[in-house]
Amino acid sequence: MSKKxxxxxxxxxxxxxxxxxxxxVLEEYLSPEIVDQIEISGSPCLDCCNQDGAGKAPFVKxxxxxxxxxxxxxxxxxxxxxxxxx
Amino acid sequence: xxxxxxxxxxxxxxxxxSTLFYSGELELxxxxxxxxxRPKGVETSRCCVYKDRAMLxxxxxxxxxxxxxxxxxxxxxxxxxxxxxKERTELSxxxxxxxxxxxxxxxxxxxxxxxxCKGCMARPCMSxxxxxxxxxxxxxxxIDSDKCVNCGLCQKNCPYHAIIYIPVxxxxxxxxxxxxxxxxxTEVIDYDKCIYCGRCIVSCPFGAVMEKSHIMDVFNAFGxxxxxxxxxxxAIGGQFKAPLGHILGAIKSLGFDDVIEVAKGxxxxxxxxxxxxxxxxxxxxxxxxxxxxxxxxxxxxKHLPNLVPFVSDTLTPMQYTAQIAREQYPNDIxxxxxxxxxxxxxTFCDENADLMLSFEEIGSMFVAKGINVGTSEAMELDTAIxxxxxxxxxxxxxxxxxxxxxxxxVEVNPLVINGLDKAKLKELKSFPKGCSANMVEVMACEGGxxxxxxxxxxxxxxxxxxxxxxxxx
Numbered sequence: 001m002s003k004k005x006x007x008x009x010x011x012x013x014x015x016x017x018x019x020x021x022x023x024x025v026l027e028e029y030l031s032p033e034i035v036d037q038i039e040i041s042g043s044p045c046l047d048c049c050n051q052d053g054a055g056k057a058p059f060v061k062x063x064x065x066x067x068x069x070x071x072x073x074x075x076x077x078x079x080x081x082x083x084x085x086x
Numbered sequence: 087x088x089x090x091x092x093x094x095x096x097x098x099x100x101x102x103x104s105t106l107f108y109s110g111e112l113e114l115x116x117x118x119x120x121x122x123x124r125p126k127g128v129e130t131s132r133c134c135v136y137k138d139r140a141m142l143x144x145x146x147x148x149x150x151x152x153x154x155x156x157x158x159x160x161x162x163x164x165x166x167x168x169x170x171x172k173e174r175t176e177l178s179x180x181x182x183x184x185x186x187x188x189x190x191x192x193x194x195x196x197x198x199x200x201x202x203c204k205g206c207m208a209r210p211c212m213s214x215x216x217x218x219x220x221x222x223x224x225x226x227x228x229i230d231s232d233k234c235v236n237c238g239l240c241q242k243n244c245p246y247h248a249i250i251y252i253p254v255x256x257x258x259x260x261x262x263x264x265x266x267x268x269x270x271x272t273e274v275i276d277y278d279k280c281i282y283c284g285r286c287i288v289s290c291p292f293g294a295v296m297e298k299s300h301i302m303d304v305f306n307a308f309g310x311x312x313x314x315x316x317x318x319x320x321a322i323g324g325q326f327k328a329p330l331g332h333i334l335g336a337i338k339s340l341g342f343d344d345v346i347e348v349a350k351g352x353x354x355x356x357x358x359x360x361x362x363x364x365x366x367x368x369x370x371x372x373x374x375x376x377x378x379x380x381x382x383x384x385x386x387x388k389h390l391p392n393l394v395p396f397v398s399d400t401l402t403p404m405q406y407t408a409q410i411a412r413e414q415y416p417n418d419i420x421x422x423x424x425x426x427x428x429x430x431x432x433t434f435c436d437e438n439a440d441l442m443l444s445f446e447e448i449g450s451m452f453v454a455k456g457i458n459v460g461t462s463e464a465m466e467l468d469t470a471i472x473x474x475x476x477x478x479x480x481x482x483x484x485x486x487x488x489x490x491x492x493x494x495x496v497e498v499n500p501l502v503i504n505g506l507d508k509a510k511l512k513e514l515k516s517f518p519k520g521c522s523a524n525m526v527e528v529m530a531c532e533g534g535x536x537x538x539x540x541x542x543x544x545x546x547x548x549x550x551x552x553x554x555x556x557x558x559x
Contacts (some may be wrong), residue, residue, distance in 0.1 A: 012328035
């Protein structure tokens with residue numbers, strides 16, 4: 001099987017306070033088939049919060065793509081899009 | 087607590103206030119906050135940008151610690167409120183305030199006839215209504231809000247399901263009917279009934295019920311020549327993605343002179359509650375309940391008088407910690423850092439503790455000061471603290487600690503009441519007539535303090551993290 005899609009959730013304090021804490025339960029919203037194809041990890045800071053134009057926290061990195069104002073549903077959709085699954 | 091836009095807006099406002107405080111520009115720029123959040127041309131959440139700004143202004147007022155109904159008129163700028171807050175020495179007794187202009191969005195009468203009404207000949211809605219509140223206009227039924235008593239009979243009897251029930255979320259969430267509408271449709275809290283569970287805050291989709299924050303008073307304390315001591319509730323262990331020592335270190339770096347874990351006081355609660363339990367069982371008392379959830383003890387005091395003799399007399403971990411801290415710092419300022427409104431009220435009533443910051447407020451202060459908890463300098467943990475004391479904030483944690491301390495000296499038949507609602511209150515009321523257990527732990531929030539009304543982390547994630555701390559303690 002090809003390399004797994006990396007999903008990196010920022011667990012920095014800014015992201016965590018601004019709603020990112022909820023993303024810790026992301027896996028519960030994904031089917032086992034999708035979970036098999038991805039690798040979820042946390043990052044102490046994706047370094048997006050201090051960059052102009054990066055959007056608002058919380059941030060999640062899916063592959064090379066940065067998702068801003070990440071919510072469970074937004075991240076689930078982005079993962080499905082990357083994996084090309086329904 | 088589920089994260090939603092109302093919650094995030096409150097955190098955003100707290101962060102902006104803290105940022106201005108730390109940069110020394112609070113008075114100068116506080117009036118800009120509503121404009122910065124709703125600049126010209128942006129999409130608004132209500133009718134227009136001006137209404138949005140007015141609502142945000144009222145929310146800032148609450149966060150500055152004011153009762154919104156005390157406002158004379160809108161011409162008083164927020165900077166004036168900051169000035170008043172800087173001078174004040176006393177906290178408001180009532181911990182909540184309602185943002186009226188937002189609040190009135192809810193219906194006065196819970197039943198509405200939709201346009202699915204066929205205006206049928208039988209008109210069972212009309213014949214079932216005992217209050218004569220149904221009238222017909224242009225071939226459809228309507229409800230006279232002055233006559234309707236929300237009995238719901240019209241809805242039950244409509245063969246077309248054309249009548250719907252619209253809840254008032256805060257009233258529905260309140261387990262003790264302490265919040266109700268005034269004549270003008272805005273909600274008012276009856277403090278003779280309120281048990282400070284915070285459900286109204288969490289349930290209002292407009293974020294119209296707000297706690298009067300002590301954040302300004304904490305800022306004042308930082309500016310005074312007194313030391314400022316943080317006493318941190320054990321639920322903090324699950325609030326950030328970082329080890330406990332780092333979280334405590336990060337709190338210290340906000341400007342506190344010392345940080346004390348409330349788990350230290352929990353050691354005393356465990357010890358004394360175990361002793362008290364053994365004593366009461368030997369005396370032949372039927373059962374004993376825990377006393378550390380102030381929302382539960384308020385519920386007993388205001389709604390379950392027959393339970394009073396069964397509640398443990400032992401102080402809460404916060405009260406013991408405040409005693410210890412007061413001995414060490416007789417003239418300084420003690421700030422409790424905790425998860426909920428009930429603890430805010432407990433702090434207000436405690437003779438030793440001075441102020442309270444919620445986890446949300448602490449989190450917003452971290453953001454404002456650019457503190458990343460995970461990379462903060464760790465504080466050394468107090469190794470004398472029993473690990474079970476750090477497990478208090480998760481449902482059945484208090485029971486586990488006290489039970490371990492009793493160590494089989496008397497038999498314990500445990501019962502855990504995990505979250506208070508109307509049904510659970512009724513159940514508790516029946517306990518003096520017969521209770522299957524002899525020790526009852528009660529926490530008002532489902533899951534325990536990790537699910538308090540102003541926590542940051544998902545309660546399940548927080549419980550796991552607290553569990554790890556206890557295990558590794």
